[in-house]
């Protein structure tokens with residue numbers, strides 16, 4: 001995974017087996033004002049709608065994907081998946097009043113069809129398999145609900161990338177969260193802190209992915225990223241985007 005930049009807008013880019021491109025945006029390079037400064041991509045925040053749409057346009061232009069073809073869902077911290085093509089056209093570039101259907105993961109077999117999830121501490125996880133590509137929004141609830149297993153089973157996963165999210169340094173959790181991951185073996189907890197990226201990595205390994213590329217960036221520590229927990233919920237959203245080349 002490496003940083004790239006165009007028009008003053010940086011992003012992290014990964015390449016899955018030479019078949020798919022994965023981008024993780026940061027908060028840098030947009031037009032939104034505090035506390036959404038500056039590349040806020042979430043329209044369901046209290047940010048100005050026109051600023052969010054301009055940010056989305058800038059990201060698509062810099063990273064090189066077709067904003068009009070983006071597939072995204074209304075994320076509810078579940079394990080529901082959606083096939084690209086089921087969504088409302090223009091959900092990214094020209095969203096109407098009707099929200100997209102509920103889904104925390106997007107799947108496709110179509111080339112150059114960008115799949116997108118919005119995050120601010122949760123992990124964006126991209127999966128590549130013999131039967132397509134997946135982009136997942138993975139908070140602890142989604143992981144515990146089996147979103148990785150479900151997506152992996154549908155596409156026959158063999159490569160994956162985990163983007164920036166809250167790290168083991170900062171993710172203090174209650175006993176009910178710890179309980180949800182005990183079957184993944186020891187070492188996930190350090191005091192009251194859960195290692196969410198490691199939980200995702202173990203779930204991917206269990207699904208058959210030998211090597212996972214990971215950003216290794218904590219969104220709470222690293223101020224280049226939005227963090228829901230650090231900013232007390234009043235913040236923007238970055239994105240994980242992936243497409244088949």
Ligand SMILES: [Zn+2]
Nearest residue numbers: 169170218221
């Ligand atoms: Zn941290």
